[in-house]
Amino acid sequence: MAGREAFFVCHSCGASFGLAEARHRCTCGGLLDVGGLDDAFSATSLCDDAHGVFRYRRLMPDVIDGHWRNATMAEGMTGLAELGLGGVDIRCKMDYAMPTLSFKDRGAAVLMAAAKASGVVSVVQDSSGNAGNSIAAYASRLGIGCEILVPEGTSPNKISQIKAYNATVTIVRGNREDTAAAALKQAEAGRYYASHVYNPMFYQGTKTYVYEIWEQMGGRLPEALAVPVGNGTLLLGLHLGLKSLFAGGAIGRMPMVIAVQAARCAPLYRAFIGGKRTVAPVVNEGTAAEGIAIAAPVRGAQMLEALREMGGTVVEAGEEDIIRYGTLLSKSGIFAEPTSAATVAGAMAWAVGEGFKGTLALPMCGSGLKSLH
Ligand SMILES: [Zn+2]
Incomplete structure (x- = not known):
């Protein structure tokens, strides 16, 4: 199927960047979307060898092709x-x-399969809990190091779950916005930001x-x-x-x-x-x-x-x-x-x-x- 060699494209100025770049936004400060993808839905593009999310992988960038099988835990196709x-x-x-008991697995499975394809060895992410759980699980599964930043007051169950996936949990003093700012600082220092907000692969x-x-x-x-x-x-x-x-x-x-x-x-x-x-x-x-x-x-x-x-x-x-x-x-x-x-x-x-x-x-x-x- 044509039109799956996608790239990042700036939502503000239209500049494009390779999917392998550890980049969370454009040089102009704009947010990134996925560009170059022809994902017009067709029943013939469905893949019967996958149960859920990756059943639709021909409607996603081809960067995931080599890694979705290692990433997937049969997430998706919920009742x-x-x-x-x-x-x-x-x-x-x-x-x-x-x-991981939340819908965020849909995005995390795809984002982390793409990160693996780009040779990423370590990621940072900030979350009120669910996205952090998800990213931590898929990172662990793919052998990628992971640090999750959560605001103080996050549910203990969510924190225990992130730790169970062998990720580092950093509790940030302050609110959800302070937590995002702390993660952004790491991203700006060049660390791969597995963000469900910034990274459009999610x-x-x-x-x-x-x-x-x-x-x-x-x-x-x-x-x-x-x-x-x-x-x-x-x-x-x-x-x-x-x-x-x-x-x-x-x-x-x-x-x-x-x-x-x-x-x-x-x-x-x-x-x-x-x-x-x-x-x-x-x-x-x-x-x-x-x-x-x-x-x-x-x-x-x-x-x-x-x-x-x-x-x-x-x-x-x-x-x-x-x-x-x-x-x-x-x-x-x-x-x-x-x-x-x-x-x-x-x-x-x-x-x-x-x-x-x-x-x-x-x-x-x-x-x-x-x-x-
Ligand atoms: Zn831009």
């Missing part, structure tokens, strides 16, 4: 569980049923989320897709996946996309409803949905562009609703992180407000076990 709530037909994509993995739903629903998508949004790793992956399905003729129009933020840390929501082109930082007032508590999202402007291009929207979920829907999920047998409960809360508020009668899919991003304090 779609039905959840009837208030008359809305919800399908929960059970993405916490992954090797989104090559998260885009498979929507391919799977399309296949699981018999070659179609539900009328609406809701995703939790902090740094936007799933939203930006969803955007890529939907464009790919559309380009290949697998879908004739975009489904409704609903981005959900926690009301107590909702910079994207504020920018979107204010009609802004960039996202101004907010103060994180503290939310149980720690996976999306990102006060200053690096790809904020890109998320706004993506949402407007898709005709999507942003909603916020209040703390009481996050707790309430978490309890409802548990009662239905689904023990997910509060971030996932926030997604249900936001999606339900949207559905009720719109009088929505169709099918709505959303992810159960992380296991409830991970966020216990």
Whole structure:
């Protein structure tokens, strides 16, 4: 298949760089995307020798071809569980049923396979927990050294898990933003930054989320897709996946996309409803949905562009609703992180407000076990 010799391309100025460069942004300061990739979705490009994420590897840069087999733990192709709530037909994509118990394995598997192909021997990453778990697991599996920076107050279970993967855990004094700044400093000193925010190879993995739903629903998508949004790793992956399905003729129009933020840390929501082109930082007032508590999202402007291009929207979920829907999920047998409960809360508020009668899919991003304090 042609068009898989990809490169990094600057989202701001269009400059390009090789995928093997340990580079987290452009010389102009702009963020990097994957360029040169023809990923128009075609049923003939699916690979039956892989179970999940790498089933779609012909829609990814060819740099992973030599290493995906060593990286994969059969992540992906998670089930779609039905959840009837208030008359809305919800399908929960059970993405916490992954090797490290969160959806981040989609992105980490692809990013780390690409890092291995580039001869990387050691990586640094910062995370509120889930992405750190994921990167640490795949680094260990591929024999790559790994240091994960986490903010103080991170769930002990997440820290124990990172350590179990033989990675170094560094607890950074301060908040999530201070942690990101500490990792960025290492990246600027030349260390490979296995970041789910900066490194666009991560989104090559998260885009498979929507391919799977399309296949699981018999070659179609539900009328609406809701995703939790902090740094936007799933939203930006969803955007890529939907464009790919559309380009290949697998879908004739975009489904409704609903981005959900926690009301107590909702910079994207504020920018979107204010009609802004960039996202101004907010103060994180503290939310149980720690996976999306990102006060200053690096790809904020890109998320706004993506949402407007898709005709999507942003909603916020209040703390009481996050707790309430978490309890409802548990009662239905689904023990997910509060971030996932926030997604249900936001999606339900949207559905009720719109009088929505169709099918709505959303992810159960992380296991409830991970966020216990
Ligand atoms: Zn640039």
